[in-house]
Amino acid sequence: MKKLLFFLGVAAIISSLLTGCGTTSQTSSGSGGGQNTPTVPVSLTMTDDPPNGVSVLFFQVSLTAASLTPATGSPVSLISTPIQVDVTQLQALSAFLSTANVPAGSYTGLNLTFASPQLLIQNNSDLSIASTCAIGSTCLLTPTVDDSAEVSLTASPFPVTISANSPLGFLIDFHLNTIIQPDLSVDLNATDGVTLSQLPSSSPSQPSRYGSVTGTIVSNNVSQNQFTMQTAWGRTYTVDTNSDTQLLDWPPCVSPGGLACLAAGDIVQVQVASVEKDGDLLAASVKWLLSSGQQTATGTIVGFTSCPSTDTNVQECIELILHNNPTNNQQLPLGGEATVAIADGATFSIDASGFTLPAGAIFTGLSTLAIGQSVQLNVVAGTLTEANSTTLSQSGWSPPSRISFTTNNIQLEPSQISGTVSDIDAPNFTLNTFQNYFHQGASSGISVQTTAQTTYQRFSTDNFSGLEDDDLVSVNGWLIETDNGQLDPAITPPYVVAETITLHSDRHF
16 A cells, blocks of 8 residues: 555553542442442553554544443443543553542453544545545545444453452553554454553553643642642542652742642643552652643644735744644644744744753754644734634545644644664664655655663663664654754754654564
8 A cells, every 4th residue: 555644653542540449539330349349440551553554643533431341240431421532642652541440350351432533644645535635635534433433352461350459550552553444444343453461560660651641720739749630521630749759841939839839720741650549640740831821732743834924023834733732722623734823033942851852952943843843832812713614525534624823932842753663773773654754855764862861661671772673663752853954955854862762562564
């Protein structure tokens, strides 16, 4: 099959933490034991591998139900409300989703229900797709599934016995290279499309296997070193901190500082170290994102364009695929395409969050912008246009929703890029991305630089020596432009400074 798209597809990690002791707001729909059976912390995590020969700009699916099947008794529900997941933003990361009470006992399987998949591609082939998605066009597909696609997982590691006071986690591998079919339809029940393994317990070197969750501060209890926050899907969590918790990008405030700086309405991202017996989340890190009343959007740069003639005092306009907005603003549609005007005097910075970038890794202005970079932009008040409506064709395609706004603050975020490893020469290697998305007209290999702070996940050894030629990996790192490549023809492609490298279970396509 010819390459139809650009941005290499995905490795989603979805976490749904199942905690017990009867103190969480969510209850079980059934149990694997009697009324007095103790409940036990259990975690559910999902990941995926990049699709074979397909690059995906945006893939979103809704997890509408999840339940464990006990050896006897009724299924135990794990989520209370549907949760939409942007798979493309989880190539090398994880996202904590939910908690539930799980009785101790024996379990024989895990049942998942998905709905409403959305697939956004750029047709970079030499053929139109279904006579609808023209060459060079960005197209949104909303394939149908049988009302909701149910996936039943009963193979290893099942059966499992969940014991009191013994937290247990599962890792669900979501293989887009199997689920996405050659005609770009989506089959969530494809053979080996979803597989399961047991998630190792957290360790000092890997304290955050449970993933991250973003929410709005509801209240703050400084004396107890904790706060409560609410997610976009309405779940409220109590988050505990300790002396090991890192506070990242923290806002300044008067003494005593620390958690006292958090105010109701602030939005933070919590990296979950563990789920405690009382159902609280223990934070490995808390990253401050923005204060109440601010509006930002995060997306991937997919092109550069001429600014409308009505725009004044702007330097450049970029095209952005939207992946996240912390305030869940419906005027910033996820999967939509935004034309963003960069105002004169806009500030540029790198969201390093405690990672020390090597000399020369800069992001200081227009000349350091590049296709494929992930950026967070503030939205200048009064500049956001209303999203246009989209109409599906008979073939099920439509253009994505389009908006525009002006920004005066641009922050470089880590991009997530998948491919195979070659040319290993410590501390660098080449990542073969199989497409020309990041540097059109150049070779498909991107140089990846590692540092002493780079972390390695799922390797036999958690350091650079664990890399092997042809490994299928996802790199989470900062994409650095070196030669003004988008405003002038690129000679040298961008390189990536790796924060995290994740090995996928399939070392082949």
